[in-house]
Amino acid sequence: MWILALIFWGACQELEAREQSLAPSVNTQTITPGTSVSVTIQYATANPAQTQTTGLGVWLHYDSSRLTFDGFTQLLHSEERLGADRRFALIGRETTPVEDAEDRDGDRSTDQKVGVAWASLDGQWPGVDHAWPVTLFTARFRVAEGVSGRTMVRLSASGLANGYTLTAGRAVLHTTDAAFAVLDVDQSGAVDASDGVLILRRLNGASTVDTGVVLGEGQTNASVIAIIDAAGSSLDVDKDKGVHASDGVLILRRLNAGSTIDTGVLLPDGQSNATVISTIDALK
Ligand SMILES: [Ca+2]
Ligand SMILES: [Ca+2]
Numbered sequence: 001m002w003i004l005a006l007i008f009w010g011a012c013q014e015l016e017a018r019e020q021s022l023a024p025s026v027n028t029q030t031i032t033p034g035t036s037v038s039v040t041i042q043y044a045t046a047n048p049a050q051t052q053t054t055g056l057g058v059w060l061h062y063d064s065s066r067l068t069f070d071g072f073t074q075l076l077h078s079e080e081r082l083g084a085d086r087r088f089a090l091i092g093r094e095t096t097p098v099e100d101a102e103d104r105d106g107d108r109s110t111d112q113k114v115g116v117a118w119a120s121l122d123g124q125w126p127g128v129d130h131a132w133p134v135t136l137f138t139a140r141f142r143v144a145e146g147v148s149g150r151t152m153v154r155l156s157a158s159g160l161a162n163g164y165t166l167t168a169g170r171a172v173l174h175t176t177d178a179a180f181a182v183l184d185v186d187q188s189g190a191v192d193a194s195d196g197v198l199i200l201r202r203l204n205g206a207s208t209v210d211t212g213v214v215l216g217e218g219q220t221n222a223s224v225i226a227i228i229d230a231a232g233s234s235l236d237v238d239k240d241k242g243v244h245a246s247d248g249v250l251i252l253r254r255l256n257a258g259s260t261i262d263t264g265v266l267l268p269d270g271q272s273n274a275t276v277i278s279t280i281d282a283l284k
């Protein structure tokens with residue numbers, strides 16, 4: 001009995017992992033070489049939601065060959081914005097970029113970082129006077145001349161409230177001529193299961209494919225459908241000379257990290273689970 005109780009307790013702990021989460025207000029933005037771009041970062045908590053803590057330290061990571069940091073605006077609890085309320089301290093603001101030597105964001109292309117941190121001794125950060133998600137700051141960058149393609153602005157934590165883990169999103173910045181992977185049909189900058197869902201729905205003949213799927217900036221149901229339809233025969237991943245729902249099933253299974261994707265799908269002669277996987281992976 002006590003073992004069951006322990007397992008139950010463990011399951012509850014698992015379910016209730018406390019999170020501080022950071023995400024850009026828009027996941028994908030278009031950039032123009034030689035101009036500026038602003039990335040606004042929002043904060044929330046989960047388990048419990050919308051709760052006060054002792055604070056948070058944030059690093060913003062970026063590729064200095066493409067972006068030059070140009071300062072924070074709208075910084076939460078900065079002196080300009082603190083007014084009479086002194087319960088919060090903005091305890092650090094690294095406006096001079098430093099080398100991203102630790103690479104805590106796991107992306108070698110982001111070689112520099114800037115940081116900001118807040119603390120509340122009585123555990124009342126970010127305070128109750130803000131709508132959730134709370135806007136922490138807007139970071140302005142200058143975009144280098146001659147840039148093309150995609151670049152990421154990523155997030156990591158320099159400090160978390162005790163007992164919390166970090167969930168971090170990332171901003172995808174891209175020029176208008178950036179090439180997206182064939183399977184990145186929502187143009188989010190990443191090929192993932194969301195793309196698989198959209199593709200499968202379309203190959204099933206659906207005319208509304210984006211239900212419940214968050215699309216990249218500027219993307220609509222119609223634009224995603226146009227991208228999928230334009231992909232044409234490259235989506236024929238089982239190479240039976242037709243693009244069918246079965247191709248969508250195979251793609252979605254693979255984008256869900258499946259290593260056996262042909263269960264229940266009849267493959268043509270010469271095709272195997274391995275050949276289909278390599279065809280799909282070549283489109284990522
Ligand atoms: Ca990095
Ligand atoms: Ca995508």
Ligand SMILES: [Ca+2]
Nearest residue numbers: 236240242247
């Ligand atoms: Ca096919």
